[in-house]
Amino acid sequence: MIKIENLTKHFPGLDRPAVNKLSLEINEGEVCVLVGPSGCGKTTTMKMINRLHEPDEGEVYLNGKRASEMNQIDLRRGIGYVIQEIGLFPHMTIKENIATVPRELGWDRERINKRVRELLDLMGLDPEIYSDRRPAALSGGQRQRVGVARALAADPPVMLMDEPFAAVDPITRARLQNEFLRILDKMDKTIIFVTHDINEAIKMGDKIAVLREGELVQHSTPEELLDAPANEFVAQLVGRNRSIKRLHLIRVEDIIEEDADKYSVAAESGRKEIKDKLSESKVGALMVTDEQGCLLGRVDEQSLKKEGETAGELVDEIHDQVTADSTLNDSLSVMLESGEGYVPVVDEEKGFFRDIITLQDLLQEVRQG
Ligand SMILES: Nc1ncnc2c1ncn2[C@@H]1O[C@H](COP(=O)(O)OP(=O)(O)OP(=O)(O)O)[C@@H](O)[C@H]1O
Ligand SMILES: [Mg+2]
Numbered sequence: 531m532i533k534i535e536n537l538t539k540h541f542p543g544l545d546r547p548a549v550n551k552l553s554l555e556i557n558e559g560e561v562c563v564l565v566g567p568s569g570c571g572k573t574t575t576m577k578m579i580n581r582l583h584e585p586d587e588g589e590v591y592l593n594g595k596r597a598s599e600m601n602q603i604d605l606r607r608g609i610g611y612v613i614q615e616i617g618l619f620p621h622m623t624i625k626e627n628i629a630t631v632p633r634e635l636g637w638d639r640e641r642i643n644k645r646v647r648e649l650l651d652l653m654g655l656d657p658e659i660y661s662d663r664r665p666a667a668l669s670g671g672q673r674q675r676v677g678v679a680r681a682l683a684a685d686p687p688v689m690l691m692d693e694p695f696a697a698v699d700p701i702t703r704a705r706l707q708n709e710f711l712r713i714l715d716k717m718d719k720t721i722i723f724v725t726h727d728i729n730e731a732i733k734m735g736d737k738i739a740v741l742r743e744g745e746l747v748q749h750s751t752p753e754e755l756l757d758a759p760a761n762e763f764v765a766q767l768v769g770r771n772r773s774i775k776r777l778h779l780i781r782v783e784d785i786i787e788e789d790a791d792k793y794s795v796a797a798e799s800g801r802k803e804i805k806d807k808l809s810e811s812k813v814g815a816l817m818v819t820d821e822q823g824c825l826l827g828r829v830d831e832q833s834l835k836k837e838g839e840t841a842g843e844l845v846d847e848i849h850d851q852v853t854a855d856s857t858l859n860d861s862l863s864v865m866l867e868s869g870e871g872y873v874p875v876v877d878e879e880k881g882f883f884r885d886i887i888t889l890q891d892l893l894q895e896v897r898q899g
Pocket of ligand 2: 573574692
């Protein structure tokens, strides 16, 4: 799909090439993560792919066609670009920002409006609230999501994403990563994703390309990178605690046992049922679910001291939950944040309670790794 051959770029004032004889192949539907320290040439590489920079040497091939021989405008329209530092147009509304490429392509108004609403929904931003705002009236994380929506607007087969989730806190970032992986699952896009966070690289990448001072040091799957770093530099980048880093590679749904019944009671359940089930629960709490099976909260011994007869009346708030497609590391973050030794798992589409995951489960995975 994308083939990079011997790509080299010099900049005045830099005594080494910013990118040096870089060769890389990215298969269709693959997420390739470029990772490496600041200044190693990640952004420069991206910009040579969509010809915001012309390479001094080498060539980029898209589906076998030389990028250098393609019309620049057509080339860029076929490649969604999420710019580092987001780069929304400040004088335009969110809707106008997202509609940039569709407008250039001459889509009619109705089609554009529909697409903008669809993308805002996808990114978890209510179109009613956000469509007509300007970027300055959004948080950093919201702006980043709009940046991703804008790049997706005309449904390009290729996406270049330069640190798309850098400006958000770790928990929100984990959510955005999971949402994005979910979206990707349905869309089959070829992605080059830049980050300097090795954990994000391990989580997002089908393949990881490690760059150092403009040169490719290792190109392999996340598993290979953890098992066999090519040299000391990669080993340092991957860092210690490789077994803990594996938590980024394992999804919650791969280890849960669908014990929803064991760890939950229906809202209408009475005190006796709650007590019986509580004595069996390995976390000293039960999740309370509504008729659809969605989480309302939890009950434990403390809740039973309150007045009320049913689980629905005794229910207490839960701190947080994870979706089944989250990684074990996301679950660990939530547990550390909440101070609880477990976190409930819900279905990512419908929100049904599926199981709980405990610190013990994570420890077991780390030991096995
Ligand atoms: N337009 C430019 N003119 C001169 N030097 C440049 C230019 N763009 C980038 N460079 C230099 O090229 C090198 C690679 O820059 P690049 O932006 O590709 O790094 P990066 O890996 O994206 O870093 P970061 O993680 O900080 O975004 C750096 O030393 C940078 O200073
Ligand atoms: Mg950069």
